[in-house]
Amino acid sequence: MRAVLHYADKQTALYMNTPTTHLKTSPCPCGSAKPYENCCGRYLDHGESAVTAEQLMRSRYTAYTLKREDYLLATWHPDTRPATLELTGQPAQQWLGLTVKRHEQTASDQAIVEFVARYKINGRAHRLHEISRFVRKDGQWLYVDGDILRE
Numbered sequence: 001m002r003a004v005l006h007y008a009d010k011q012t013a014l015y016m017n018t019p020t021t022h023l024k025t026s027p028c029p030c031g032s033a034k035p036y037e038n039c040c041g042r043y044l045d046h047g048e049s050a051v052t053a054e055q056l057m058r059s060r061y062t063a064y065t066l067k068r069e070d071y072l073l074a075t076w077h078p079d080t081r082p083a084t085l086e087l088t089g090q091p092a093q094q095w096l097g098l099t100v101k102r103h104e105q106t107a108s109d110q111a112i113v114e115f116v117a118r119y120k121i122n123g124r125a126h127r128l129h130e131i132s133r134f135v136r137k138d139g140q141w142l143y144v145d146g147d148i149l150r151e
């Protein structure tokens with residue numbers, strides 16, 4: 001998923017930047033219903049590699065909610081990776097939830113994931129519906145690019 005250049009209110013941004021000591025045992029932001037620590041935290045904080053493109057996609061969504069630019073860039077294919085993401089721009093978007101609609105491995109090292117991510121900017125709700133492309137390089141799934149579906 002690309003950085004979405006819209007913005008939420010300042011209070012939300014401050015909340016999102018608060019150190020999240022409770023995060024480990026909280027439900028993972030990706031919506032899996034598992035604790036963060038047993039879900040995307042394995043990839044974001046413990047250096048594990050996602051086994052499927054869907055796991056990587058979920059962990060990248062979680063990284064957006066936590067403003068983990070380091071992780072987002074590290075899991076982006078070098079051919080399409082931007083130099084920087086402006087995740088700390090004020091005000092930032094508030095992520096509300098993720099629904100993965102489809103995960104299809106189209107070749108041994110290629111996959112697509114279709115998802116809807118919901119977010120708010122200045123109190124207004126938006127939906128990002130995207131089909132993302134992933135490739136596996138040296139055993140590591142990487143985000144390549146995506147098509148945004150207009151609804």
Ligand SMILES: [Zn+2]
Nearest residue numbers: 028030039040
């Ligand atoms: Zn997760």
